[in-house]
Amino acid sequence: MVMTATPPYIQGVPGAGHMEAVRRGNLALVLGRIAETSPAGRRSRAQISALTGLTKASVSSLVLELISSGLVTEVGLNQQSRGRPGVELELNPNKAVLGAEINVDYLAVGVVSLAGTLLMHEVRERDNRPHGVERVMAALSQQCAVTAVAAEKEGIDVLGGGLAVPGLIDAAGQVVVSAPNLGWKNARPDLRVLLPGSPLGVVLCNEANAAALAEMDHQSDTDFMFVSGEVGVGGGLVVGRELFTGADGHAGEVGHVVVDPYGSDCLCGGRGCLETVAGQDAIADAAGLAGHPARSSRSLTLSVLLGLLKEGDARALSAVERAGFCLGLALASSARIVPFTSVVLGGHLAVLDPWLRISLMDSLQRYSAGRFPSGNVLVSALGSTGALLGAAGLALRWVLEAPHTLRR
Amino acid sequence: MVMTATPPYIQGVPGAGHMEAVRRGNLALVLGRIAETSPAGRRSRAQISALTGLTKASVSSLVLELISSGLVTEVGLNQQSRGRPGVELELNPNKAVLGAEINVDYLAVGVVSLAGTLLMHEVRERDNRPHGVERVMAALSQQCAVTAVAAEKEGIDVLGGGLAVPGLIDAAGQVVVSAPNLGWKNARPDLRVLLPGSPLGVVLCNEANAAALAEMDHQSDTDFMFVSGEVGVGGGLVVGRELFTGADGHAGEVGHVVVDPYGSDCLCGGRGCLETVAGQDAIADAAGLAGHPARSSRSLTLSVLLGLLKEGDARALSAVERAGFCLGLALASSARIVPFTSVVLGGHLAVLDPWLRISLMDSLQRYSAGRFPSGNVLVSALGSTGALLGAAGLALRWVLEAPHTLRR
DNA sequence: CCAAATAGTTTATGCTCTGAACTATAAGGA
DNA sequence: TCCTTATAGTTCAGAGCATAAACTATTTGG
Structure with missing residues (x-):
């Protein structure tokens, strides 16, 4: 365990x-x-x-x-x-599970076969911040219903599902304790409405954890850290091919490892956390985009930043380089506590990999005494479908580990 | 495991x-x-x-x-x-297991009842560094034999045992991969000689892990980090009342979390590790004892340091305060990766607690956003018998979790 | 001294795996 | 073509283990 x-x-x-x-x-x-x-x-x-x-x-x-x-x-x-x-x-190729994701700027729903392949999926751009839990869940359940009907038309039977949310889930898997980017706190979404008639229910999970789980199926290593770059920096820890969530679901939060004891305050209440240096907002600010109009949207900010990097903008380059250095430092420290042997980068960190990698590998090697060969730091191949696949994967595991629940 | x-x-x-x-x-x-x-x-x-x-x-x-x-x-x-x-x-109060410990300057053997109480034990001061594995094991097995006979005289039957060693144990629990302070490398001690006739064998384990395990029985919390202050700084991580060793037995090495990116080089090959600030040697050097004659012995060094602290020596006080600060920092970071909720200090860190505590709690609170109430940072009550009890406890778990192996 | 309550044992039954015999199906050789 | 050999899968009796219910044992309280 x-x-x-x-x-x-x-x-x-x-x-x-x-x-x-x-x-x-x-x-x-x-x-x-x-x-x-x-x-x-x-x-x-x-x-x-x-x-x-x-x-x-x-x-x-x-x-x-x-x-x-x-x-x-x-x-x-x-x-x-x-x-x-x-x-x-x-x-059975005609049985499947549903994967869903609620994120800040979109809702995604997909159908994944028991064998783990994504059969169909639909992403709807939508700003979810202004709406409360009920309204978002209503929109999502409508989208799920559409997808379920489409699946049924192809003769596919949906047994259960998983929902990934960018926030902290309680140990029982029922409550979103907090999802700061959505403005949710102790939200208790009604999961059954997503799949009203399915024999199994819908499981709730953290988005970074889900993405880590999805990454596992494309990865030979059994112990790795998935680092999800979003507004902040999330982490998903896989130990022995199992998601390691800890007693309260907080495990693997590499974004809040301290990388600069005299650094700036973090939203979490701590100080000098990795997130204050390598989060997307932090990098953008350090790159000089603080007052830039693109800052209103995440994807816009990222593309502007990429433009600057390609132009060779010194300030942007140094901001990203510092993020890489601190990421390496935090990962090296983390690997002493839970000895994972690979790292997978996701989100903006995957996109910025070309500019991050040198400083990341330098500090990772330096502080971990050479435990991480360069080949063990990978970039996620799943992109935005990661959380979706992972949430479905969680439901899948449920089926595969407890087949008796489907007895007739 | x-x-x-x-x-x-x-x-x-x-x-x-x-x-x-x-x-x-x-x-x-x-x-x-x-x-x-x-x-x-x-x-x-x-x-x-x-x-x-x-x-x-x-x-x-x-x-x-x-x-x-x-x-x-x-x-x-x-x-x-x-x-x-x-x-x-x-x-059965007449059944027991044996606990043994090899350390740098002593050998310890004890008998622990199935209920976990230490029935008898003997510590023999002895410098084990100059001798190889075979000589040390021979001395230990002789000491075990004496203890076993004493137990038999009291009608106590020894079923199995555990051996704690200050070094890294391989996943199979057979090889001491490295024990720098003993000068061992890939040593394969013959464990059977310790208890030739017992129905169960002898298990091998790391000393800090053993001490952590022993601490668990005196502790209500289910998730905690035991920090063992020796020449360096070792760690034992307990998650859900189970020892968490990771795939390779390296887990919980809080002594090698980076606390000062620009700090000094560490023996592990890294840089700025906690151990380079809070290890016993590091504190002694920072306190100005670098050339002191007492440095030849660990216990002497510690008592000289205590003397300085009691006198109010500024250099010693600031060395210990800095160790406390860095320990708090490392623990706060570690708790983000594996969310433990208590800390137990052992070894010299337990002894120095009165001088460490303020700076430790300050930084722990600061960097963990107030997750650790002061009452959750404890001092080990077991002292030097911790490893002994823990090694026995490991053997005990074996018996309690697999009673069928004792079928007649 | 008897009724009620609780502890522990006996006995018949059902579930699940095992082992061995049996049926089914194919390749290869005479 | 037919027989031997090899492998796949099923059937059926038997053993191990837990269950439920009946039964025995022991104590309190009226």
Whole structure:
């Protein structure tokens, strides 16, 4: 648990160990083996039996249950040198989960197959700051309904969903404790309205954590830090291929590691946090854009900044260089507390990577005593769909780790 | 040993979920409920049944097995208002585990009952630096043998043990990757020689981690950082009442969080690490003891430093104050990555607490935005027995979490 | 001394995995 | 073509474990 917060679907397990717990665990075990195969090399019952140590009889019975619950389908035959060919199994391509994201300037909804591929998605630009929780959720649920109908038309069944929000989520996954950029505080969105008829519910998660989770599927490393550059700097920590959220969901907040003890005050109440140097606003100000008209919009600000960097503007270059230096410092310190071995940059930090990288790598190497080869600092390939995919991924894990909840 | 919230009865399953896994898990579950009771309020089978949700029949059968394996004994009767009194259960007071510690200037061995109390212990002053692994282990095993005989004379049966070493242990718990203060590198001590005839083996662990584990039993908080002040500064991180070691055992190394980007080089290869300011050597040097004859011994250095502080020596006071400031800074940053809520000071940092505390609390508050009330920064009460108790505690957990390994 | 309450055990039953026998299907060789 | 060999998957009896309900044991209180 490493720590790891208990996922909500584990709560269905009562305190005592019934026999059924074994069944549930084995259902998830078998489903996991089916899920981790590529279309190229799908597995048969016999292979799963060999892989898990369960007898062929048990696997047959478990697979039967997974098929009848709709999660798994039989595809083709799998001929091994000689003998009767095995029946290839795969995750049902017609079952999916929904991923959704609320951000400052858009709402995004997508459908992700059980295998994790994004089947369809729609982003609606929209300034969400002036509206309260109810109005935003109403707009989002309307958008979800449209997407769900579109999915149904293609014969796709949506089992559950995940919602990513740029704010702090409580341990129970029900309350948005605070989302400063949205102006939310202790908001309790009604998640069921997003997917009224689905067999599973909708899980709520932090946007940086979701993005980190999505990044994991495109990443071989098992322990890494995802740094999400937004207005501030968010972090998502993955330890042993599991999201590490800590007891209260605050884990991995690299944006508030102190990089300059005598630096400026931070919105969090601290001082000299990384965010005060490497947040998008902080970089823009340091680059001399403080009074610039583009500052009203995030994307505008970023493009103006990029323009200056390409022109070779000294002030912009030095602002970004300093951000890189401090980011390296904060990451090196963080890696002593939770020893991750890779870093993935997202948001504006991904965009600014070409100008950040040298100073980032310099300080990261210097302060971590050379633990991070340059190849271990990566740029996110997912861009703006990261949070969406991650939120869906969380719902996906729910299905894959607790398939018994879909029993008929 | 990454923490995970797996349901208790799934633990220890080597891949597949056999039926026996349920039995194993429930044995541990019941044993845990017996272990967590105080002598004042011991539990009966009926109470455990109510607590766990297992039926009385199951609990009876499980308890029978625990009794026949020698881990549990029936004590007295437990009268509830009316009806037949329950039979009180407790951990067998005649079963124990051994705790051992190798440090720079002593060897320590102790016997700890299943309930966690230190029954006997012996510390032998001895400079271990000049000797290699084999010689030190030979001396330690001789000391263990003496202690084991003494325990046997009192009718106490030693089931297993733990060994704490001031160095980095590999993930498998077999190799001391490096113990700079002992001069060990990739040492592979033969652990079996410490307890040749015991039913369980001996586990190896890091000294700061062991001390953190021991501290946990005297602490209500579930998430805290133990800071061990030695020549350098070690850290042990406890998350959700579990030791958090990370994939490679490096987790919680607060001593190498960067507190001064332009500070001096650290032995670890980094720069400006907390250790270069708050390690015992660093404080002594900053206090002006660089050439002092007492510097040859750790305890001497510390007592000279204490003398200076009590005299009000300005240089010593400012050295310690700066250490406190930097410690607060490093802890505030660390708490953003893994959100612990308390801090326990050990080693020289515990001794220097009166002179450290003000600057420590000031910077901790400043940089953590007031997350740490003063009462959440504690001084270790265990002193030098911490590592011993923690090593034994690790062996104890082994017994308590896998009681089936002691089946007859 | 008996009723009510609580503790613990016995017994019949059901669930889930296992192991071995059995059926199904294919490749390769005579 | 047909038989042997190899592999996949199913069936069925049996063992282990937890459950529920009935039963025994022991105490308080009237």
